[in-house]
Amino acid sequence: MERMRWTRVYVRCQHHVSPDIMKILRPTLLSLAGAIALVAITLALLVTGGYPAKTALLALWNGSVGSWYALTSATMVRAIPLMLTGCAVAVAFRSGVFNIGAEGQFLVGATATTAAALAFPLEGGLGVVIALTAGAVAGGTWAGIAALLRVQFGVLEVISTIMLNFIALHAVSFLVRGPLQEPTHVYPQTSTIAASIQLTRIPGAGRLHLGILIALVLLASSGWILRHTAAGFRLLAVGESPAAAESAGQINVRRTMQRAFIASGALAGLAGGIEVLGVTYALYENISPGYGFTAIAVALLAGLDPWRVIFSAALFGALEAGAGAMQRDANVPSALVSVIEALLILAVIGARALQWRGRYVPMEPNPYAREST
Amino acid sequence: MTDVVEPFLAATVRTATPLLLAALGELLVERAGMINIGLEGAILVGAFSSLVGATAGGVATGFAGAVLGGVLVAALFALFVIWLKADQIITGTALTIFCLGATGTLYHTLYGSSGAALAIPTSIPAPIPLVSTIPVIGTALFAQPPITYFAYLLIPAVTWWVYGTHAGLALRAIGEQPEAAQVAGIRVQRTRLLAVLAGGALGGVAGGTLVLAQAGTFAEGMSAGRGFIAIAIVVLGRWRPVGVALAAFVFGAASALQFAFQAMGWHVPYQLFLVIPYLLTLAGLVGAAGRARAPAALGKAF
Numbered sequence: 001m002e003r004m005r006w007t008r009v010y011v012r013c014q015h016h017v018s019p020d021i022m023k024i025l026r027p028t029l030l031s032l033a034g035a036i037a038l039v040a041i042t043l044a045l046l047v048t049g050g051y052p053a054k055t056a057l058l059a060l061w062n063g064s065v066g067s068w069y070a071l072t073s074a075t076m077v078r079a080i081p082l083m084l085t086g087c088a089v090a091v092a093f094r095s096g097v098f099n100i101g102a103e104g105q106f107l108v109g110a111t112a113t114t115a116a117a118l119a120f121p122l123e124g125g126l127g128v129v130i131a132l133t134a135g136a137v138a139g140g141t142w143a144g145i146a147a148l149l150r151v152q153f154g155v156l157e158v159i160s161t162i163m164l165n166f167i168a169l170h171a172v173s174f175l176v177r178g179p180l181q182e183p184t185h186v187y188p189q190t191s192t193i194a195a196s197i198q199l200t201r202i203p204g205a206g207r208l209h210l211g212i213l214i215a216l217v218l219l220a221s222s223g224w225i226l227r228h229t230a231a232g233f234r235l236l237a238v239g240e241s242p243a244a245a246e247s248a249g250q251i252n253v254r255r256t257m258q259r260a261f262i263a264s265g266a267l268a269g270l271a272g273g274i275e276v277l278g279v280t281y282a283l284y285e286n287i288s289p290g291y292g293f294t295a296i297a298v299a300l301l302a303g304l305d306p307w308r309v310i311f312s313a314a315l316f317g318a319l320e321a322g323a324g325a326m327q328r329d330a331n332v333p334s335a336l337v338s339v340i341e342a343l344l345i346l347a348v349i350g351a352r353a354l355q356w357r358g359r360y361v362p363m364e365p366n367p368y369a370r371e372s373t
Numbered sequence: 374m375t376d377v378v379e380p381f382l383a384a385t386v387r388t389a390t391p392l393l394l395a396a397l398g399e400l401l402v403e404r405a406g407m408i409n410i411g412l413e414g415a416i417l418v419g420a421f422s423s424l425v426g427a428t429a430g431g432v433a434t435g436f437a438g439a440v441l442g443g444v445l446v447a448a449l450f451a452l453f454v455i456w457l458k459a460d461q462i463i464t465g466t467a468l469t470i471f472c473l474g475a476t477g478t479l480y481h482t483l484y485g486s487s488g489a490a491l492a493i494p495t496s497i498p499a500p501i502p503l504v505s506t507i508p509v510i511g512t513a514l515f516a517q518p519p520i521t522y523f524a525y526l527l528i529p530a531v532t533w534w535v536y537g538t539h540a541g542l543a544l545r546a547i548g549e550q551p552e553a554a555q556v557a558g559i560r561v562q563r564t565r566l567l568a569v570l571a572g573g574a575l576g577g578v579a580g581g582t583l584v585l586a587q588a589g590t591f592a593e594g595m596s597a598g599r600g601f602i603a604i605a606i607v608v609l610g611r612w613r614p615v616g617v618a619l620a621a622f623v624f625g626a627a628s629a630l631q632f633a634f635q636a637m638g639w640h641v642p643y644q645l646f647l648v649i650p651y652l653l654t655l656a657g658l659v660g661a662a663g664r665a666r667a668p669a670a671l672g673k674a675f
Contacts, residue, residue, distance in 0.1 A: 163652075164655075167648050333478045333482065339474035
């Protein structure tokens, strides 16, 4: 039984290596199908809600991809944090770790980056490197707490990461009113970071900043690591079947999960840091409109594949940007986006479950089971 | 000292009530071998539908609405988890996101975006004669809205049902070994469905309690993680009704600390109080490690 599962893991990983024209086409088709489904769902919801559907859809279009400005300054700017947090969720889920804490890791990363940027406003890119490293380390540490609780005490990471989300949220709320508040003590936010630390904007692309390149490079390398390295293989094997990975593959399951968890947190923390250096230039309470939660939808729609996350993050970036425009122009509540996101997740897992029905092996059979050593 | 202790105890019971209701529901679900992270969503939908019910026809209709809302969310969970055998944790997470968005959207659509507090009939405290006059603990325990007494009664009721009836035995068998239970003639899927629906109903009532007996209004995301805390409470209570009740009261007490501190005039950042329940959950889960044994089939599709 174990051996059979192991073989499946191996075959599946082999399958990823072979170049295939569908590999390149599939994400595009997937995003396209997703986009059509989204518009259909949105339309249905708008009509049932009694909103002016035409005005709303026009706003959705114009606010997301209707113009070069909307595409770069609204959609792509929002896609950057979604790419990184989406990749964070994908990496964690692939290793069998249910990291629901990308939101908290994002916030902690944003906080650490802000603090480092304010403390070391160095010229010539050095300050940027220090600040972003601080963000990634903070995010990784925050996830590391949940990873430690999981492997040492068997604490279900779904619960612990959600608790850590709330703690991070209140911590930011405290810091921007206390130790990190701007000197005049009027606004609940930090001082603006020095211009030398801000990420350069890409010429001719509005508010789009260098973070897009960082995100693309990281997603490409994450996908490459998963497909082509021993570490990536270990991660996937542990995610498919911890028992098989351990007995047939001599893989240290605990260590692999822990590392995947921390890497996931570092990606989400970096997302927070890039958001501060590229968009907000300061830390305040509502710095994330739920990027860490949208990330779950982004990752699942991408089939938990970092390369495809690029496309699904762009799609969700467009959706979030369009939702803002819909609220302005047609008074459609932006909470509608959460409904669409959730429906998409349910559609993806529903389709997957139907396809696997009867043969489906859950990623982690008993969430309380402690891995043997 | 009484002027600090009494409000503290009252706040403890008030905070514990919705947690107790939701956690006892989740206990049934987990004893049947499932874990419903969507409980948070069920509480939120219960809160919203109790608002809709109460504006239409008073407190009783409000609670009926809460039950209906919670059951609806649970039915969605059952559809994916029991029928499609989808992953329970991802389904639950998606459901919570769905409920957050759906209640937010509906609230704006039905009641406008003004955010003005709606005047709805609320459930007022109904002191029980004699026992409510006991010094110190009397008012805290026995001068509460009727839903709190319902929660009290639920503790022995669930204990008796889980441990004293054939149906309860079947439920526990499914949670440990669904295959064996099926061979023994137990209808696994149907029992799991009923457990999920019961858990959803109680989650809905917990949400209704927040609106009808406490806040008196609805706010977006007002469940504030109570569903997740309730799931942690089930672990801390070691999947036993009495243990769950104790854990719920410990949580209520921790959350009520802020009232006690405020009454004593201590100046501590308010965010510190807000994180206490979450920190306590983590600490409690670490403390429960190794001692609690989960139902063997928890989280497995059947």
